[in-house]
Amino acid sequence: MNMVAERLAPGSHRSKDYRPEVGRMYHVALVLGQGVSAWVAHDMDSGRVAAMHWAPDADAVRSTDLPSHPRSVTYVTLPEWSTLVPDGALEPGSALDHLTLVHGRSPVGSVREESVGTLGAQCLYVSDLTHERLILERYPMARSLPLQAVLVNGALSRARLGAVLLMHRGADRLDVAIAGGQGLLLSSSYPARTPEDVLYFCLMATERAGLRPDGIVLLSGGTHLAKVDRDLLNTYFADHAAAVPAMAVGALPGGMEAERWSAAFDQITCVS
Structure with missing residues (x-):
């Protein structure tokens, strides 16, 4: 059963100094697919999140708050x-x-x-061509990224102090990357529709990487991540946190959790 079946209510976050009309100031990262969409704008000088927007279907691409002339644009389309x-x-x-x-x-x-x-x-x-066309109509110079590469880079960037499992929960798929001090330990995808599926494959991936649930940091995120997923994971993983820490953007309207859009936040790790 899909645990995020209700239509997503649109919402936005903007920092006080966000100026979308200023050219070459921001990197825009988008994620689209399976009924939801979002974008995150990073200030390329400070590295801070300057703005973000989420919406149902592909509506986030039509947001009037998107930077007019960003320095760079990347995107992930789902399913992949x-x-x-x-x-x-x-x-x-x-x-x-x-x-x-x-x-x-x-x-x-x-x-x-x-x-x-x-x-x-x-x-x-191979990514979704319909969503890709929408993005390229708005930003012809946008570069596509595979979710798997985004997760690998995200896990490696977080693994300096110990083993990390970075997961992305989609509508019917779980993508994971596990990294430690010695580099990438595992990168894989699994069919996952229920919270029990998510837990099972996180445990299996941890075991295949030669680790135990009490010896790894689990960082959860994903477009279709729900509270029931997090609650079940908490029963087995003692060190479990959001893939996007609350301090990155602060409290979001409507109770939105930033980690739902981790696939957009982490694209910055693929940008030089």
């Missing part, structure tokens, strides 16, 4: 077909075969590659 392949294992013309092997059937659309330099690997992915 993706897999990581070591650089040496990727033969020319084999990308579709890799995705078919992982997902059990051939995806529809063009296969793209995103280099994950920290791993010496390529992230192969």
